[in-house]
Amino acid sequence: MTRMPTEIAPMTPRVSSPAEPALYARNPTRQRYRVAPGAILTLQLGAGDQLQVIDTEGCQPAELMALDSDGNPALAALALESDPQGTFIAQQRHYPVDFPDAARLWSDSTPAGHSRSLICHQPVTVLLAAPGGKTSVHQQQRASELCVWHTPAQPADPSTRLPVPLAEVIDEFTLHPGTARAYVVKAGDYIQVADVAGRQCSDFVAFSHQALAQGQCVELDPTVTRTLSSLAYPGPGLFSKFYDQQMQPMLEVVQDTVGRHDTFALACTARYYESQGYFGHDNCSDNISRALQPYGVAARPGWPAINFFFNTSIDAHQQLQVDEPWSRPGDYVLLRALQDLVCVSTACPDDIDPANGWQPTDIHIRTYSAKEHFSHAMTTRITADAEPVLTRQSGFYPMLSQMTQQFTDYRGWWLPTQFNQAGRTQEYLACREKVAVMDLSALRKFEVIGPDAEALLDYCLTRDIRKLAIGQVVYSALCYPHGGMLDDGTLLRLGQDNFRWIGGEDYAGIWLREQAERLGMKVWIKSASDQIHNLAVQGPLSRELLKQLIWTPANQPSLESLSWFRFTQGRLDDYNGCPLMVSRTGYTGELGYEIWCHPDDAAQLWQRLWELGEPMGLTPLGLDALDTLRIEAGLIFAGYEFCDQTDPFTAGIGFCVPLKSKQGDFIGREALLERRDHPQQKLVGLLLQGNEPAHHGDPVYQGRAQVGVITSATHSPLLGRCIALCRIDVRYATPGLSLEIGKLDGQQKRILADVCAPIFYDPEKTRVRA
Structure with a gap:
């Protein structure tokens, strides 16, 4: 019997719709702002604009002052009345004593996430503050940030929404996709290359102005830069220079809000587009050549360039990979010229691959005078869509900087x-x-206060917090439901309902706040790292x-x-x-x-x-x-001994997970029970033979098979030999077992090492207990 072919139902077209929280600023209808603790935000509002103010962490007052075009009080434009307690803005801005008070938007005891929405009825300038001052280290009611959403009645095109200038501008111009421009910068002056809408590549070349005047072409050289700085891309700090062909510094990186750029390949060329079948396509190399014609620089088919915001990398198979840029709307790189320069910047026209997120947009260039001062800084963000925070200096930095110039950006602090x-x-x-x-x-500090503070921490931390006495400190892990570690740190109990969590992860505060909200707990989590x-x-x-x-x-x-x-x-x-x-x-x-x-x-x-x-x-x-010191003592470090795929047992801190004695449930308990009973890996120590060191990430072998990986390694002055911490298959965690650390490809060179306990110094803790 002949079978009729089965009818195939038509398939619905598949749509790409990735979650891209970092690009929220491309939304033309809403803009978000952060009011830092104790700071004031200034906004221009038009008639019909909406303003939503959110108390992010709770218990934070909000103060608002409105001024009309003549500088007179205009709270009525937002249907607000002045409050005698609203004096923070006036004091900070040094207004006259008889200047009208500002409005308080709510009381001082609001829950986290509390908000208020306002509608503006006439154009005004709004000053919005998160009042707060110096709080004693003994106290916990600290000022915290406010979140502000501005919904304009007449939305602006986000591609033209320029970032706020960093200082007084000497010159500025916008580059539209497929264009380039040459400009002269004097020694000491600053150049800001800003990505207006995010995920847009900008090629940059520079030449010695003096050499060009003498008929010589001395230009920025990517190969020299990589060699002298030992970095793929210089960043703010000690290794922050771009060099020319004569090994002379040309530019210094002062600030970088992205931190991820390119591998210094060529700017896009006509030949690249032709090889893809796009003949006559605009390209940055030809645009650079045309921009340099007035300076007598010969044209080239391909220009070596700094490809700002371009996301390229070399994978494990030596292939050059291209993906969408890391830059967000308003991200920038700030450079300082170290000699008189002729520079060219472009806005890349590439629309045939992810180089510009498939949608080329504008680049904005600003220059600033040498008289300005900008601190060296990168940015950190707690979440993908968070406002950027520049690298901070602690209260001890002024004294430390007199003793050393060697600083590193450690999780947003110098x-x-x-x-x-x-x-x-x-x-x-x-x-x-x-x-x-x-x-x-x-270290990140969070105040956890309120009648449900103990219950929240007992549920979120692995330790039994109910046993923690006032005045006591306990070391604990903070885990996800699957057992992987979010952070480790110490918890201080300041009172019956008062705790302070100290760890290394900013996101820990958000995580605790999310759990409290989900459980409906009466508890506040207040950030205290800056105070x-x-x-x-x-x-x-x-x-x-x-x-x-x-x-x-x-x-x-x-x-x-x-x-x-x-x-x-x-x-x-x-x-x-x-x-x-x-x-x-x-x-x-x-x-x-x-x-x-x-x-x-x-x-x-x-x-x-x-x-x-x-x-x-x-x-x-x-x-x-x-x-x-910490490796000798067997103390673990985030990103080395643990990550969100590593449980406390594998990380070597199983002692802080009292599964038998802790009666209350906590996040990750079921997963940790399974991981404890069926361990796959264990943290051990390795004593290396010889004087060649191991490094984080080195593979560890038994024969030809890799059985572990080095998490941390150092040379111990105390022992006079190289040591390492190693995460290894439990079958090879036997003390005294000989293993090999792989170098090169792991096969051509091996360093012999013996397994030992992961504590090399004072395993009984007699020193710290003394």
């Missing part, structure tokens, strides 16, 4: 790597033998030093009697000194403490610490030496 007068080994030895001090202000800075004072003489400058009241433990993982509240020197908190904690494996203060008090604390500590051999400690 921290020193090593110091001029000591260096890594001497800093290490000072901590092991005497006393050392380190700036750890980059609490801290020093670690570590080493055998740390107690002897600190007892001379920490005064404690009778109802608090004295410095001498402070037990391990406890904290005390006190003041500097005496009853009238600035408020401090001191915890007996650290990250070195030595007897040590951490001192917590308000950044305004940092200079005073630093001065007194050095006055008393220098005769005792006090030495500053950088991140390089700290890395050696």
Whole structure:
């Protein structure tokens, strides 16, 4: 019997609709702004505009002042009335005493996420503040940010919405896709290359103006730059220079809000488009050649260029990959000219691949005078759509910068790597033998307060928080439901309903807030990283030093009697000194403490610490030496020993997951039970034979098969040999077992190593407990 063919139903066209939260600013109907704690935001509103103000973290007042075109009060335009308590803006802007008060949008006890919407009835200038001032380190009611959404009645084209100038502008111009422009920049002046709408490539070339005047062509050279900086792309900081063919610095990177650019290939060429079948397509190389004609520079079919915002990379198979740029709307790179330059910038016309997100848009160029001052900075964002925050300086930075110029951007803060007068080994030895001090202000701090604070933390952390006493500190992990770690850190209990979480991850605050909202808990999570800075004072003489400058009241433990993982509240020197908190904690494996203060008090604390500590051999400690100290002590580090795919057992901190004794449920419990009972990997130590070091990411082999990976490695001055922490298959975690660390391709060269416990120094913790 003949079968009739089965009829095939027509398929619905498949549509690409990825989630792209970073491009929210392309929305022409809404714009979002952040009001930093204690700061004021200025906005221009038109008739019919809508304004929504959100208390992101809760318990944060909002103050609003409106002015008409003549500078007169105009709160009525928003149907608001002045409030006698609304004096923050007037005081900060130094308005006359009789100037009308601003409006308070809500009380001081609002829940997180509380908002208020307003409609503007006439054009006004709005000043919106998140009032707040200096809060003692002992207190927890800190100022927090506000989120503002502006919905204009007449939406503007987002592709023309230029970022706010960084300072007074010398010159500026917009480059439309498929165009280029040459311009002269004097030595010391600044160049800002801004991506207006996001995900748009801009090629950049530069020439010595003096050399061109003499008929010579001395240009920026990508190969020299990569070689001298040892980086694929220079960033703000110590290695921030672009060089010419004669190895002379031409440009310095001052600020970069993207941090991911190209591999310094050619600007797009006519030949590239022709090879794809697009003849006569606009291209950046020809545009650069035309822009340089007035300067007598010969045309080239392809120009080596800095491809700002262009996302290229080389994969594991040595293939050059191209994808959509990382840049968001308004992102920029700020450069400083180190000699007189002729520059050319382009707005790339590439619309046949992801180079410009398939949709070429504008690039905006601004130049600023050498008299301006811009701090070196990159940006961090807590979430993909968060407002960028430039690299911050702690309250101790002014003193540290006098002792070293070697700083690195550590998770959005400038921290020193090593110091001029000591260096890594001497800093290490000072901590092991005497006393050392380190700036750890980059740690994230969150106040968790309210009647449900204990219940929330017990549910979110792996430790049994109900057992935590007031004045006690506990180390814990923060896990996702699948058991992977979000963060690790310490929790301080300041009161019955008052806690302070200290970790390394900004997102931890959002995570805690989300869980509290989901559970309907009455609890507030307030960010405190900018208002609490801290020093670690570590080493055998740390107690002897600190007892001379920490005064404690009778109802608090004295410095001498402070037990391990406890904290005390006190003041500097005496009853009238600035408020401090001191915890007996650290990250070195030595007897040590951490001192917590308000950044305004940092200079005073630093001065007194050095006055008393220098005769005792006090030495500053950088991140390089700290890395050696913590590896010797077997202390884990985010991004090395753990990530969101690593559970606490695999990371070597299973002791902070009391699955048997903790009665309450917590996030990740079921997954952690399974991972504990069926472990796949384990953290071990490796003692290397010989003097060749291992590095993070090196594969570890048993025969031809890879069985593990190096998470951290260093040379131990104490042991006189190279050591490493290694995440390895549990079948090969036996102490004394010989393994091999792979170099090159893992097969051509091997370093012999023996498995040992992942704590190389003082495994019984006798030093920290002393």
